[in-house]
Each structure stands twice: as C-alpha cells, then as structure tokens.
Amino acid sequence: MERRINKAKLPYLKRIEDFDFAFQTSVSERRIKEIMTCRFIDNGDNILLLGPPGVGKTHLAIGIALEALNKGYTAHYTRCDDFITMCKKADERNTTSRLVNKLSKFNVLVLDEMGYFPFDELSANLLFQIISKRYEEGSIIITSNKSYIEWGKIFGDDVLATAVLDRLLHHSTTFNMKGESYRLKEKQKAGIQPIVAK
Numbered sequence: 001m002e003r004r005i006n007k008a009k010l011p012y013l014k015r016i017e018d019f020d021f022a023f024q025t026s027v028s029e030r031r032i033k034e035i036m037t038c039r040f041i042d043n044g045d046n047i048l049l050l051g052p053p054g055v056g057k058t059h060l061a062i063g064i065a066l067e068a069l070n071k072g073y074t075a076h077y078t079r080c081d082d083f084i085t086m087c088k089k090a091d092e093r094n095t096t097s098r099l100v101n102k103l104s105k106f107n108v109l110v111l112d113e114m115g116y117f118p119f120d121e122l123s124a125n126l127l128f129q130i131i132s133k134r135y136e137e138g139s140i141i142i143t144s145n146k147s148y149i150e151w152g153k154i155f156g157d158d159v160l161a162t163a164v165l166d167r168l169l170h171h172s173t174t175f176n177m178k179g180e181s182y183r184l185k186e187k188q189k190a191g192i193q194p195i196v197a198k
C-alpha cells in the first residue's frame with residue numbers, strides 16, 4: 001500500500017470522508033459513494049470533474065484515487081502543466097513512447113488542472129496517444145475549470161479536442177461542480193475578507 005501510494009505521486013492525501021457534501025451541494029454524495037466501490041475502474045469508465053477554482057475537484061480526484069489504491073489498484077497523479085514539461089523532457093531524450101507506455105499502464109490516471117495551461121502540439125499528441133491506449137481499459141480522472149466547448153482552445157486544435165473528448169466521454173461520469181470556493185470560505189471564517197475586483 002505504501003509503495004503504491006508513493007508511486008501514485010499524490011500531492012497530498014485527502015479522503016472522501018473529509019469532504020463536506022453539505023457545503024458542496026452540486027455533487028451527489030450517493031454518486032460518489034457508488035464511485036468508491038471502484039466498479040468504474042473494472043468497467044474502464046472515466047470521471048470528469050468540472051468547475052471553478054476551489055470547489056473541491058482535486059480533493060475528490062485524490063480521494064477517489066486513494067480509495068482505488070486502498071482496494072489494490074494502481075494509480076498515478078499528474079498535474080497537466082507537469083505533464084507538458086514531462087513531454088518536453090521525454091522528447092529531448094527520445095523517450096516519448098516510454099512515457100506513453102508508463103502513463104497507460106496504471107489502473108487509474110489522474111490528470112489534474114486541465115485547462116489552466118494550453119497544451120502544445122507535442123503534449124496534445126502524446127495525451128491523445130495515452131487516452132487512445134487506455135480507452136476502455138484503464139480509467140482516467142480529469143479535473144478542469146473549462147467546459148467541453150472550450151477544450152479546443154486548451155489543445156489549440158478543435159479536431160484533436162473532439163477526438164479526445166469522444167474517447168473520454170464514451171464511458172464516463174461528469175460532475176459539473178458549482179458554488180463558492182472552499183478556500184474563500186475558510187479565509188472568511190478566519191476573518192480575512194476576500195479582495196473584490198472593482
């Protein structure tokens with residue numbers, strides 16, 4: 001378990017038990033409980049968590065990955081900007097196929113923060129290869145602040161974005177998360193007023 005957690009490279013350990021569903025009412029606790037059975041992994045289903053900053057996308061993604069690890073599956077976490085850097089390095093070293101194989105073999109691949117940074121042609125291509133390889137075999141959990149319509153901009157290519165989404169969404173569950181940022185709520189509780197743009 002420890003070895004698998006280390007390999008998963010989770011940025012921090014957040015459990016679903018620590019998630020306040022009373023605060024985040026746009027996510028159904030029942031659907032998350034169903035996901036916690038990890039049947040989605042056996043079915044090769046993907047999970048997409050969409051929404052603005054601070055609504056709990058990363059928390060849920062990590063919590064689900066932790067439960068998968070707990071049940072004996074392998075998982076791997078990467079932020080999209082790190083993935084883009086990894087692709088560049090792999091290209092310089094001529095090891096892109098090794099990177100694609102590595103990221104294709106985990107039962108669960110978490111791609112966090114899709115959309116904060118645009119993908120260049122190389123990383124968009126390698127991501128497409130990974131998604132194609134994993135299609136109907138492994139599960140991918142993606143978090144994004146962008147709606148599907150805006151994904152063309154992330155990849156700089158509408159055709160590629162459509163092909164990626166077509167594969168991702170074929171067997172998938174999407175959570176459209178809404179509401180206030182939990183980070184702001186904690187700040188307000190501590191008496192720090194948010195800066196309001198004028």
Ligand SMILES: Nc1ncnc2c1ncn2[C@@H]1O[C@H](COP(=O)(O)OP(=O)(O)OP(=O)(O)O)[C@@H](O)[C@H]1O
Binds near residue numbers: 058
């Ligand atoms: N409903 C919740 N219950 C408990 N903690 C929460 C909840 N929502 C968010 N948090 C906590 O608030 C912080 C921000 O949440 P998180 O990182 O998951 O947001 P995010 O949606 O991924 O935002 P971003 O788009 O900026 O990455 C984390 O520490 C997380 O654990």
Ligand SMILES: [Mg+2]
Binds near residue numbers: 057112113143
């Ligand atoms: Mg996040």
